[in-house]
Amino acid sequence: MMNNIGKNIPLILAPMAGFTDAPFRLLCRRFGADRTVTEMISAQAMVYKDQKTAVLAKIPEGDTQCAIQIFGHDPAVMGEAAAMLASGEYSGCTYAHPPQAIDINMGCPVRKIVTSGDGSALMQNPALCGQIVAAVHRAIQPYGLPVTVKIRAGWDSAHVNAVEVAAACADNGAAEIAVHGRTRNQMYAPSSDNSIIRAVRRALPDSISVIGNGDVRSGDDTCRMLEETGCDGVMIGRESLGNPWIFSAVRAALADALYTPPTEEEMRRTAMELIESIVQEKGEERGVRESRGRAAHFIRGMRGSSRMREQLNRAQTLEDLRNILEVNGI
Ligand SMILES: Cc1cc2nc3c(=O)[nH]c(=O)nc-3n(C[C@H](O)[C@H](O)[C@H](O)COP(=O)(O)O)c2cc1C
Incomplete structure (x- = not known):
């Protein structure tokens, strides 16, 4: 066909x-x-x-x-x-x-x-x-x-x-x-x-x-x-x-071209960028609540991901999410 x-x-x-x-x-x-x-x-x-x-x-x-x-x-x-x-x-x-x-x-x-x-x-x-x-x-x-x-x-x-x-x-x-x-x-x-x-x-x-x-x-x-x-x-x-x-x-x-997948650091940083835009759009309370599950998708398969997921579920602030994803100072 x-x-x-x-x-x-x-x-x-x-x-x-x-x-x-x-x-x-x-x-x-x-x-x-x-x-x-x-x-x-x-x-x-x-x-x-x-x-x-x-x-x-x-x-x-x-x-x-x-x-x-x-x-x-x-x-x-x-x-x-x-x-x-x-x-x-x-x-x-x-x-x-x-x-x-x-x-x-x-x-x-x-x-x-x-x-x-x-x-x-x-x-x-x-x-x-x-x-x-x-x-x-x-x-x-x-x-x-x-x-x-x-x-x-x-x-x-x-x-x-x-x-x-x-x-x-x-x-x-x-x-x-x-x-x-x-x-x-x-x-x-x-x-x-x-x-x-x-x-x-x-x-x-x-x-x-x-x-x-x-x-x-x-x-x-x-x-x-x-x-x-x-x-x-x-x-x-x-x-x-x-x-x-x-x-x-x-x-x-x-295109039969080479693809270089993102590093874990890029994945965490990109998740954080997304979260920051969500919080900007929807405010911190709602934005953080919505971001918990969404960030969890980005850390699938990473070392320590189940512990991170638990922490994400308890996150209250943008700062909490930044600390969990370890993107401070990047
Ligand atoms: C959480 C979630 C929300 C969805 N919401 C919509 C929607 O609003 N409108 C729609 O047409 N399909 C919706 N879908 C179906 C997806 O567009 C898609 O058809 C389905 O996930 C199959 O594609 P995939 O195997 O690539 O995920 C949704 C799917 C998921 C998982």
């Missing part, structure tokens, strides 16, 4: 609620992510003009290729929210750069989301998926922004309908579909199935990009994804959490 290995395929940071905030997106951009996506944002909350939601849609200086992801199930509400984001007329949200796309979440498996009929629950109703894409497309076309969609393989093993849902989205104006090769019921195990991504790639016209997602943790995984699916871009989620360098590693592997 045709594959895109060697081509300059885009490497995309996957949207991850609680993680892909502006500081983390900037970090991934610095280490080679070509594109980013915000955390998912409630279309309903936006339409109610909720100010806590507005900050999620902030695009900082340097995050030049960022899509904003929305979730919901009512085509009218989704269209209205998309128009607010595309026009920039959403009080409280500030863009250093306009969004590159509005992305629709059709993959979130979390109970609270699917019981409201949002996220991957939408895949149970391909016609509704098409209506939502049509509404968002209509709303943002005047601003020249494309609609992209993120789906899973289907709801469960008896309903693997990614091809049908992707076609409904493409027929209604989606320019790109990212496919995570698991069903909703699989959540995050067993491993992601590339054959469903290949089926979507084969079913859609070449004018629609198909992005492969699921379990990409290395250059080899990326090559396998490209070879097995023929996809047009690769989206990386969990591996990036403590390893934003994954994008440089993958890019080097695709």
Whole structure:
């Protein structure tokens, strides 16, 4: 089968609620992510003009290729929210750069989301998926922004309908579909199935990009994804959490170039840089609370990491975190 290995395929940071905030997106951009996506944002909350939601849609200086992801199930509400984001007329949200796309979440498996009929629950109703894409497309076309969609393989093993849902989205104006090769019921195990991504790639016209997602943790995984699916871009989620360098590693592997992984000191220092930006954005109390788990990803596998993790869990201040990560004076 045709594959895109060697081509300059885009490497995309996957949207991850609680993680892909502006500081983390900037970090991934610095280490080679070509594109980013915000955390998912409630279309309903936006339409109610909720100010806590507005900050999620902030695009900082340097995050030049960022899509904003929305979730919901009512085509009218989704269209209205998309128009607010595309026009920039959403009080409280500030863009250093306009969004590159509005992305629709059709993959979130979390109970609270699917019981409201949002996220991957939408895949149970391909016609509704098409209506939502049509509404968002209509709303943002005047601003020249494309609609992209993120789906899973289907709801469960008896309903693997990614091809049908992707076609409904493409027929209604989606320019790109990212496919995570698991069903909703699989959540995050067993491993992601590339054959469903290949089926979507084969079913859609070449004018629609198909992005492969699921379990990409290395250059080899990326090559396998490209070879097995023929996809047009690769989206990386969990591996990036403590390893934003994954994008440089993958890019080097695709170019058959040498990659030098970061030293432990660089890893700790980069974690601290991220924490400092988070604290700057969110204040010390909330920033430190959120940073404990996020720093833990960076120290995975380091000597003394379990002791450091315990200390991180007790950290109260930015100074505590600096001491634990031993980045004083670096
Ligand atoms: C903590 C966490 C939060 C996530 N939040 C979102 C989200 O807001 N929107 C979305 O479309 N997918 C979300 N996902 C799914 C990821 O984008 C991605 O599809 C999934 O993790 C599989 O890719 P990976 O194996 O590279 O991690 C989330 C995943 C994780 C682990």
